[in-house]
Amino acid sequence: MDASKIRNFSAGPAILPPAVIERAAEGLKELRLHGHEPTAPGIGLSILEISHRSGPYDAVTKAAERLCHEVLGIPQTHQVLFLQGGASLQFAMVPMNLRREGKPACYIDTGAWSTKAIAESEQLGPTKVVASSKGTGFDRIPQMPAGETYADASYLHITTNNTIYGTEFSEIPRAEGGVPLVADMSSNIGSRPFAYENIDLGFAGAQKNLGPSGVTLVFVRRELLNEAPVGVVPKILRYATHAKNPSLYNTPNTFGVLVLKLMLDWLRDEGGVPAIAERNRRKATALYTVLDNSSLYTPHAQPGSRSQMNISWTLGGAPEAERDALTKQFLAGAERRGLSGLKGHRSVGGVRASIYNAFPEEGVHELCSYMEDFERGA
Ligand SMILES: Cc1ncc(COP(=O)(O)O)c(C=O)c1O
Structure with missing residues (x-):
């Protein structure tokens, strides 16, 4: 069947706007410096063959970062990072970086993805599920637990949209008592305005609303970066490492970041x-x-x-x-x-x-x- 006639309901990697695919294809042939207009100066090289430390790539990643603030609405209090390893790596990086001595990591279990996040945390230290809809087959978002159930937590983790069960928090809750709120926003980031100010660390695999797989958007309140992790955390798995030289500690998915930027250009233009x-x-x-x-x-x-x-x-x-x-x-x-x-x-x-x-x-x-x-x- 003619590809232009297929309605693609895939859960992810998911449909991208035809205009984004076209611009990404242009970038594969020759990266243009200031946008996608035919008049924009080309650099004579593909996005695939330039250094991640070059000027042209720097312009791409800085623009992508800026658009995350301007288009998605991530506050300037938060550092934006483009990492690899999918949202699944974040299930491990979150407890590695945010666990505090003697304080359990707390989770609201809405099925599948939160369950995986909980499993990673359990390997690293005390973990508590403070609300769950398991009893009803994950057919709903459980009621927000009372503050005292997670008062001593290192953080409280939620999944804002469960991609499998089709459940979604109607609003981003506010964690009480200064407990950091962590949000897996993989399948609804950018879909509507969110109270990002309630979130201390958020992440989203890009392959639904932000472009291709292989890039994960992470945003983290800057103060959190100053707190040293408990125990040994390899340098590459520390948020502070990636924030120090933003998203350039190791070779990033340069093409993925370009497509993410094009998606945010598209979203702004829509x-x-x-x-x-x-x-x-x-x-x-x-x-x-x-x-x-x-x-x-x-x-x-x-x-x-x-x-x-x-x-x-x-x-x-x-x-x-x-x-x-x-x-x-x-x-x-x-x-x-x-x-x-x-x-x-x-x-x-x-x-x-x-x-x-x-x-x-x-x-x-x-x-x-x-x-x-x-x-x-x-
Ligand atoms: C809500 C949610 N979290 C996490 C993941 C895992 O993402 P990844 O495959 O990028 O690790 C998915 C994948 O679909 C998801 O929908």
Whole structure:
């Protein structure tokens, strides 16, 4: 099928705006110094073949950093870093750097990704789960625990959007008692305005709303960088190392950082986070409306905890074998209409539509029409 006709619902690496892919392809051929306009001076070399310590790359990484503040809204109190190792490395770097003697690391468990983060912390020291929605199959964001449950914590860790279960914090909570708040924002960063000032350390693998895999955006309140980690932490795994010579301690993913910058240029040109947030709200509302009016589809996430980025549902009808057959039939029919990447994660089953910033509104309407047709047996 013609690639331009495929609606890509992949959870990540995910759809990128065609304009970003085009500009990235140009940068592969020849990096332009000041943006992507054809009049911008080219440097005669590809982004892939220049030093990360060269002037042209310095311009790329500085622009990307600036856009993280200006477009995403990360406050100037925070140092922006572009690291490697995915969000998963952050699951380990966070406890390595932020654990304090005698103070447990505290987590709110919303499934899969927080569970992995908890497992890394447990290897390093005392770890406490202070709220969890495990009992209800991670179908919601648990109530914010009382301050006293984590009063003695090294930090409190949340996952702002669970990519698999399709649950999302409606607001960034504020941790009480001066406990640092850590936020894994991999699957909803840049999707709407966030109270970044509540977050002391945030991170996001880029491969959903920020570009390609292989770059992780980290932002950390500068004061935290001055506190020495407990125990031995290899130099390369310390935030302070990367902050000292911003994102240049070792050779960064230079192409990935360029694409991240292009994504933020695109986001700014689309009207910024407020405009994209409005579009995302419309997209999610359209899909949830179909789900809520259906007797065939059951959304996994409960109202009040529903993600605007990843929407997971199952198809009704017992017994299980019948349900599976129906789901397969649904997915095959979707593929025939060019609706791709809708298979749910194995832990939830069913269907998942990931509708990140770059996913077009028309594509959601096409999915909604297909779902209605399928339910009617058309
Ligand atoms: C919320 C969340 N956190 C962490 C990860 C892991 O990211 P990575 O594969 O970049 O390590 C993912 C991946 O999809 C995710 O969705």
